Amino acid sequence: MQATTQLIHSIPVDPLTGAISVPIYQTSTFVQDAPGVNKGYDYSRTNNPTRATLENLIAQLEGGQVGIAFSSGLAAIDAVAKLLRPGDEIVAVDDIYGGAYRLFTQVYQQFGVTINFVDTTDPEKVFNAITPNTKLIWLETPTNPTLKISDIEAIAQIAKANRCLLCVDNTFASPALQQPLLLGADIVVHSATKYLGGHSDLIAGLVVTKEKELGDKLKFYQNACGAILAPFDSWLVIRGIETLHLRVQQHCRSAQEVAEFLQQHPAVDKVYYPGLKDHPNHAIAKKQSKGFGGIVSFTLKQDNAAAATAFVTNTQLFKLAESLGGIKSLVSHSASMTHKTIPAEKRRAAGVTDSLIRLSIGLEDVSDLLQDLQQALEKTNTIVKTTANEAVPC
Missing domain, CATH: 3.90.1150.10 (Aspartate Aminotransferase, domain 1)
Known part of the structure; x- marks a missing residue:
């Protein structure tokens, strides 16, 4: 089955009513049958059916195990950065999005995280920048705005050999063009505000992980820190993805x-x-x-x-x-x-x-x-x- 056909038919029909469009569950809470006994949902910060549909959809599109939807692209990046601890280091693409630069250097650097910016178009420079403290390699490919291209597969091998996580910001390409997880990356992030939404009418961020264990950690941060994507905005991203x-x-x-x-x-x-x-x-x-x-x-x-x-x-x-x-x-x-x-x-x-x-x-x-x-x-x-x-x- 071709990717376009698979995408369209992976968006579920509502089993309750037969609605062909995903319902917007605009609710903050869900009635429980007994304390802790529910139909899979208890509070919309923790989980929401509309958001869950989007999260499953983006995981499928990227070939990953877990999708997590956030209130912005920067909230998605922030969740990934929370995997780090004081003393850890990031090797990041030099031509980096300004918001990510600000987050790394003005927020996480004060918590003891070091950021090394390198030209990631040369895998050897990435290899040479890695130290025993490097825990995350951060790529944008294509980069914003000079459209540099990094070899995801080659850098994934370097990351694996050095026990680093590789995260790829796939915003510019989208899963319609590129699937970094299938090339060896561990995490993919998106500003869904851009091509996934596609209509300049929302702010959203998405994360997809290759492995469930890593996805569960990020799911914890999504719930604990609360930067969730609202049901209506989740529906808007789903609608945008239909024509991606x-x-x-x-x-x-x-x-x-x-x-x-x-x-x-x-x-x-x-x-x-x-x-x-x-x-x-x-x-x-x-x-x-x-x-x-x-x-x-x-x-x-x-x-x-x-x-x-x-x-x-x-x-x-x-x-x-x-x-x-x-x-x-x-x-x-x-x-x-x-x-x-x-x-x-x-x-x-x-x-x-x-x-x-x-x-x-x-x-x-x-x-x-x-x-x-x-x-x-x-x-x-x-x-x-x-x-x-x-x-x-x-």
């Missing part, structure tokens, strides 16, 4: 065209997209993924924040906003938006320069998107030239 494969296919097709267009444009300096054959990690991306994703990043030849700001404020279809993975195309300036919490020198060292722009390619007709990019680049060029002329002293 079709949406991702179109995102990928359009992103490839956008990347090729930008690569030929005289105002563009560098294009970051794993689907381009000159991307340094193209072969690895092709090996471990079914597609190259819907995110394209690029830098301008005018390498400064002013030029980037001129561009992101002059698009029409691409809306200037945080987030990604929705049906509407979005544009962001990483240095001042998603990665502003990362110190400038570290940000630039990871490739996030002042002119880097990230595009989330939506489901509009790609010809319209290309026209929008063309006109925005032309306006940016005019603004930059005008500003330069005004700066010349009389």
